[in-house]
Amino acid sequence: MPAAYPLPSDLSPATVTNTASLLRIIALALISGAAIASRLFAVINFESIIHEFDPWFNYRATKVLASQGFYEFWNWFDPTAWYPLGRVVGGTIYPGLMATSGVIYNLLHALNLPVDIRNICVLLAPGFSALTAWATYMFTKELKDESAGLLAAAFIGIVPGYISRSVAGSYDNEAIAIFLLMFTFYAWIKALKQGSAFWGTVAAVFYFYMVAAWGGYAFITNMIPLHALVLLLMGRFTGRLYVAYSSWYAIGTLSSMQVPFVGFQPIRTSEHMAALGVFGLLQIVAFAQLVRAHVSSKQFQELLFTAVISLGLIGFFGIVGLTYKGWIAPWTGRFYSLWDTGYAKKYIPIIASVSEHQPTAWPSFFMDLHFLIFLFPAGVVMCFRTLRDEHVFVIIYAVVASYFAGVMVRLMLTLTPVVCVSAAVALSSLMDTYLDPTEPNAEDDTSDSSSTHPTGTTPTTTPATPATNKKAKKNKEKEKEKESTGGVLGELVSNVASSAVAAKSAPTAEKGVFGIDTRLIVLLNSLGLLLFFVVHCTWATSNAYSSPSVVLSSTGSDGSKNLIDDFREAYHWLRQNTAEDAVVMSWWDYGYQIAGMADRPTLVDNNTWNNTHIATVGKAMASPEDIAYPILRKHDVSYVLIIFGGLIGYSGDDINKFLWMVRIAQGVWPDEIQEPNYFNRGEYRVDSEAAPAMRDSLMYKMSYYRFAELFGGQQPVDRVRGQHVPIQGPTLDYLEEAYTSENWIVRIYEVKKDDVLGRDLKIANAFNQGKKRKRTKPVSRRKAISA
Amino acid sequence: MAGPKSSSKSSPTSSEISVAVSTLWKSYIDQTPDRLKFIDAFLAFIVLSGVLQFAYCVLVTNFPFNAFLAGFASSVGQFVLTASLRAQVNPENKSEFKEVSPERAFADFALGSIVLHFFVFNFLG
């Protein structure tokens, strides 16, 4: 076997192995560093601040946990959320995230490191992304080898699809959940490979952690049984499968029921039934195997198999029957919407109204995964080539996650790890082939090639040739200087690949690569791709995913950067200028932020558990003032907060969300609120052509109240909708403007108290403006006389 | 272990069943090492305990549902863990469990059981 390029031959195998493991550790450390560093864009560009919406609640909950201890947190009833219903926080959250930060916080304080809880929360996601990279490395290593593992770790470390949910400050459940997901899968694969109850238990414990941390645990709950079932159907039942699955399921299910929010769901809802069914099936199959071991009659085996099948059927029908009886809850709406993308829009507008629940647009696949999306199918095909149990797992994972990612933007997150893994497998196979210095030689026979091999090791017995390793490492070092991902490029030629090449040297020799030029072309190409990937990731991270959305930034015409801090300005105003128990009504998107930053009770928030309550807010916003006012008073609302982007062109404002409010309200009060009334001949307009219901609605009035005054007599322009709103703006009788932020993004209105004379506020307002009232006549004289 | 299971089988004729069962039983008695029989005795005990709890739940009350789940899950969990141990130490399965020696298997089993019982007692009250 001639070498395409010379390799140093004076290295002992031990040195090579040691250096290799050292370099692996360095590479992993560098990958972790890169993963953490690239997530800090948000902190550098803005500041150390909690992002978006849900994280604000998590942050608030963590503060409670850190200051009052776990038991108080467990029993925490939040009277300020969902006023006046309140929220039993302890029983309605996944406490894993808060518990994690709480533990870190207490640990650091025990070490006399007085770190602010906010900084822990902000930096938790980047920290865990490093762990995710490590878990992915371990997972991929099981699949192929260390080099693929390092590649996968590098990919997951900087891929935008994962960064989008884990930048610094994005203190959300997903921040730790992806690590737990990967590690649970790793432990599962490990348990399956070894048939070890220990790894099964580890998988169960991490599964428990995952259940405590993220609602997406249902993904694991169904992935592992699916994998087990597929293996069973492929005739790959082994004792190992039995041990791994049984120990995982028995401990995992019991432990998952410890989380109050999950409760008895694992045995009561349909989402979890697949796991139970597979568990039962495995028991039966295992027993059948045992019996078969003792009895060798063929006919008997057949009998057993019919028994197995009939038992399986009985179990299935039993579950269906229980579902009908109501003992097992049928699938929830969110689950249905995974199968029928139109379902949510029809029946549960509140789910459909969330932008993350929309189907994914195809450019976002490229945006989030870049060239990995092209390597991904190749990696899956590679898995088919060496179809061990774990490869089956990756294939199933790939298929299922691809489907889900297509249905919901949010589930792109679960697809990302498998894309990284299979892309790494594909790329590392490519590298293996093209970095392998041995050249195929049709003329030379096996002995020839082995003798030309620099180290003289026999390929058939020693799969990993030290020389190859060395060379690869050199490459690696060079590339590491260039870029962080490149660091893994030339990682060890894998055991599997080289055994595939070397062990079957005679047949593969014909399929190898000649010369150094072809190698260079291919390698430089892939190097270029990796470089572009890094550039793209950096760009996407810094520009698209690092905005806290609490603080906005805009770029001036001269390229200077302006920060738009209206949200905090307005929330701070609320905190400073209103009574502590003043209830603030806003659309639910802002509930957590108001609670977190302004510390005021809210009617609805991002934990959208009560559709009716949200619909009530929607109705109040969509109704004319005189209908909305009693609703506001009934709920003790003191202030109404809306987001208005018309002045500076902030498109995520409430007028654009308004149709969802109408739809949600319509779902509850179909007689009073009708979506078509808000359209003028099928068009959604805010200008002078706006539909009457639209113009009368509280939301419209609050948005454009006094808007025209800004334009000094000119026709005012809404910069989001690009429409001219009427010069004669709307008037308000039941509310009065309390505060409008600098760029008019946040407008706060105070709800007027009852008139001191008990008049209708509209009349009282007219009186105050000095308007003459129509002369009234005594009412119902006739009755008065007769009475 | 063999006792309750034979009932789950259905076969065309009664003679075949009895033949099959007796063959099975004989083969079990003859071929199973003592240690495995010991495990099987433990398994039988757990099954008995689980069946009793289930019967109590169905016939009397399932009111402290968490207690029932904890009790029943402890039986089921212990059963599968023990069954796993049985599979791992069974000399016939040596080929399948290359990386799990009997000692390792027992350590795994003990660890899994301790974790299991931790959760059981946490859930019981």
Added chain:
Amino acid sequence: MRLLSSALVTLLALTKLSFASSSSGDSVLVVLDPSLDRENYSIFFGGLEKRGYSLTFRAPKDASPAITDYGVPNYDHVILFAPETKSYAQDITPQSLVGLLSENTNLLIALSPKQTPLTSLATEFSLILPPPDTPLISHHPARSEPQTTIPVPVSSSSPILTPGIPPVWFTGAPHALGSTPMLVPILRAPAESFAADSTSDADSDALVSASEKGGEGLWAGSQMGLVTGFQTNVNSRVVFAGGVKMFSDEYARKELPSGEAPGNALFVKDVAAWVFQEKMKLRIDAVDHHRVGESSAPEMYTTNDEIVYTAHISAYDSRTSTWKPYSGIDDLQLEFTMLDPHIRTSLPVVAGSPGTYQVQFRAPDRHGVFKFVLNWKRKGYSYLESSTTVPVVPPRHDQYPRFLSAAWPYYAGAISTSVGFFLFSALWLAGDVKGERKKGSKAE
């Protein structure tokens, strides 16, 4: 600031309690039209001064003394005796008068058949005035006085008035009462009276025809009010009198057709006492709530807690100028609401401790933010309103019953499994050693 100053005013009022009979202060501004002779109202004004009020007089067009300075009222009470004045100084407008009411100043306003700014003010109080220049006319009883000077019998049903007041002389315009429950009728027109647009009797035919059309445009009968009070949401009071003359000495001294002395003096005294917050003045001193068996209010209640709610109510006694516990309310209700009342119960007075109303009830089996709501509104009395917010939370995780007897089989099962596990492990390990020995011996 406003709060502070009003508190100051109240404080001042409290310090002067020894000589003021009003619960809200003793400074009165009298806006008196120059056409009215102050001496003619000496009985009324003198009576006020005797009761401890300090009166300040000013004409409607005078700029000073101002009613308010920087939005803060300068007087506790304002008497507007300018029924025919068409134009006022800047500071007296219908809007500013309503503003005074919301700042807890009380108003006594005299109207007249003339159209004045006050006419539109009365409309805001849902008093409906007849067209201009239609005074109240009555031909009964037969008397020597003109038909617009009417002796009006006083109904004794109103708690505002001292029982048994003889009829009072009245001249002026009637008004119809709107639907607002805040109106407190004090004096109603006699049944046989009506409003007509002429002082002569010439248009009475028009009235008859109007009545035949079913009462359209008819201003007649005892549904008309002559003196009507109004209590605002902030418990300030205002009285509209249809004419100013009923306050005069002249009417107070004029003999009734029956030869008796009229009730005017007593009547206007009672009216002034009510409007200046001397009578029927109640307040909630304090409310407290706690669990049964505890004494202080908890931060939050648990569902199904037994809760004790207590309200202390006192009434103002103008004779001693003090607040005294008041047990006279027998229809007080307490509501425990979250959006809707979950519990509505009567709040009875506690026998033996005056002014204390107490009830014990069980919190609903529903968590959320509840309010204790007291809402007692009766005509003429100060409104009693109180709302206290408390969260009702589900039991803590360790407050549920644990270790139920029904669950003993499960406990036994779990424990037996654990014990079994330990026994098994012990035996297994022992067996292992033995087995190894056996193996070892075999190997040897």
